[in-house]
Amino acid sequence: MEKKQYLTDGEIVFLPVSEEYLTDESGGMGWAEQICFPTTAGEACLALERARQAGLPVTVQGSRTGICGGALPQGGLVLNLSQMSGLSGEAHPERKELLLTVQAGVTLSALRQFLDGFRKDGLSYWFHLNPTEEQATLGGIMACRAEGGRAAFWGPAETWLVQVEAADFAGKLRRFQGGELEWILGDEGHNWVILSLELRLPERPAHTGVLLCPFGELSGVSRFLERKDERTGLCLSMAEWLGVEALDLLSENAEALAKEGMSGLQRADTLLLEFTAPGEEEALNGLEELLGLLEECGCDADGVLMGDSPKERERLLTLRHLLNETAAGKARMAAGAVGRPPLLLDLAFPQGIEPFVAQCRRQAAGPWAAWGHGAAGHVHVHLFYENEDEYARQRETAAALLEVGRRMGGVPHREFGRGKCRTADGSPVEAPCPGEGERVWTSRYV
Numbered sequence: 007m008e009k010k011q012y013l014t015d016g017e018i019v020f021l022p023v024s025e026e027y028l029t030d031e032s033g034g035m036g037w038a039e040q041i042c043f044p045t046t047a048g049e050a051c052l053a054l055e056r057a058r059q060a061g062l063p064v065t066v067q068g069s070r071t072g073i074c075g076g077a078l079p080q081g082g083l084v085l086n087l088s089q090m091s092g093l094s095g096e097a098h099p100e101r102k103e104l105l106l107t108v109q110a111g112v113t114l115s116a117l118r119q120f121l122d123g124f125r126k127d128g129l130s131y132w133f134h135l136n137p138t139e140e141q142a143t144l145g146g147i148m149a150c151r152a153e154g155g156r157a158a159f160w161g162p163a164e165t166w167l168v169q170v171e172a173a174d175f176a177g178k179l180r181r182f183q184g185g186e187l188e189w190i191l192g193d194e195g196h197n198w199v200i201l202s203l204e205l206r207l208p209e210r211p212a213h214t215g216v217l218l219c220p221f222g223e224l225s226g227v228s229r230f231l232e233r234k235d236e237r238t239g240l241c242l243s244m245a246e247w248l249g250v251e252a253l254d255l256l257s258e259n260a261e262a263l264a265k266e267g268m269s270g271l272q273r274a275d276t277l278l279l280e281f282t283a284p285g286e287e288e289a290l291n292g293l294e295e296l297l298g299l300l301e302e303c304g305c306d307a308d309g310v311l312m313g314d315s316p317k318e319r320e321r322l323l324t325l326r327h328l329l330n331e332t333a334a335g336k337a338r339m340a341a342g343a344v345g346r347p348p349l350l351l352d353l354a355f356p357q358g359i360e361p362f363v364a365q366c367r368r369q370a371a372g373p374w375a376a377w378g379h380g381a382a383g384h385v386h387v388h389l390f391y392e393n394e395d396e397y398a399r400q401r402e403t404a405a406a407l408l409e410v411g412r413r414m415g416g417v418p419h420r421e422f423g424r425g426k427c428r429t430a431d432g433s434p435v436e437a438p439c440p441g442e443g444e445r446v447w448t449s450r451y452v
């Protein structure tokens with residue numbers, strides 16, 4: 007952060023903006039005149055009020071890990087909430103729940119650390135939303151509705167969100183509860199600045215395990231996803247699928263894979279499963295049944311990797327994050343070199359992933375990869391390019407796939423956010439987005 011003071015207004019200091027706060031994980035670059043880092047709701051409201059009086063547009067930032075450019079400022083003031091990082095908890099062992107109040111700038115990683123060290127009356131608690139990026143803030147996660155793979159099993163944010171305190175852009179505070187939370191979730195800082203959240207967290211499951219399961223064919227992945235609710239004595243809590251092209255992409259990141267001890271991964275359509283069980287014995291018995299079901303569906307049981315200890319579980323779960331990072335890094339490099347935005351598509355299919363992924367395989371003419379939240383029928387497609395010609399070709403493919411996907415009944419997946427609702431040529435449109443119809447450009451840039 008710059009030390010030089012630019013403008014002081016009451017308790018709030020507006021500073022010149024250094025370059026890092028003009029970018030985010032989308033790889034884009036914005037511009038702004040000033041930035042401020044409030045530490046309390048009062049300071050944030052004061053900053054909003056002053057910005058309104060000065061006629062400055064405001065862009066809200068958390069950790070700038072969003073991949074859609076939503077945190078890129080377009081002039082005016084950046085309101086960066088990363089220093090609003092307080093959290094406090096009150097356990098209710100009789101109800102087996104923890105009530106937690108967090109400021110909007112608390113990161114997923116800080117929350118996990120807090121929960122790891124929090125144990126009362128023999129109980130510990132967990133936060134199940136898992137958008138994989140540990141540096142994302144709770145405010146940013148809620149604003150983008152970034153749920154991750156567990157939401158299909160453990161429920162969406164609304165299930166454990168008690169209330170949210172947010173301010174409008176005039177700096178007026180308001181609390182949201184129940185049905186009103188819909189106004190906040192997915193708003194992406196267009197109308198509301200989330201300042202703090204009250205969470206109701208459940209007891210941590212006694213036993214958790216992770217499996218990485220390679221399949222001979224994509225149809226086997228689909229078969230398993232259709233039958234996943236058959237009783238196996240275990241509770242599935244995540245079913246992420248990784249297309250074979252995604253495994254190829256991962257193999258490009260050989261150094262990172264080696265660091266995680268994951269070199270030599272089988273290149274196959276793969277499922278990353280997480281399960282929970284009330285105890286060790288149930289886990290062992292259930293695991294046998296689960297492996298049987300996987301094999302019946304065409305999984306190569308000998309190739310299954312299993313993570314039972316916390317370290318091994320993390321190692322396998324890291325793979326999902328590494329994939330996002332590898333794709334984002336590749337896209338960012340191209341975006342920087344060619345001056346074009348990343349080409350992404352996010353659709354969810356009620357009938358499952360297979361028909362659309364098969365279509366992608368037929369139509370793809372350049373490098374691409376896809377993965378997603380299998381249980382939600384979600385397909386996240388990344389199309390890569392290295393120069394202007396490839397960009398033009400890949401963009402055409404992406405637009406064609408989007409059309410085919412919609413005809414197949416695909417709906418924009420609500421995760422990730424719409425960013426600044428870019429139009430087809432990449433220029434931003436006025437926020438907020440002009441209606442639900444616009445959401446079809448779920449990948450904003452396509």
Ligand SMILES: Cc1cc2nc3c(=O)[nH]c(=O)nc-3n(C[C@H](O)[C@H](O)[C@H](O)COP(=O)(O)OP(=O)(O)OC[C@H]3O[C@@H](n4cnc5c(N)ncnc54)[C@H](O)[C@@H]3O)c2cc1C
Binds near residue numbers: 142145
């Ligand atoms: C490697 C990687 C993997 C990822 N994987 C997933 C995934 O699996 N699923 C998924 O959904 N997402 C994923 N994401 C993206 C995810 O959306 C972001 O990480 C997160 O939602 C944004 O949090 P942030 O604090 O970084 O917000 P920022 O990037 O700073 O902001 C994102 C948007 O939210 C708004 N915003 C931020 N904070 C607030 C606030 N307090 N009040 C109002 N508006 C606010 C901003 O204005 C902007 O529009 C991934 C990102 C990366 C880099």
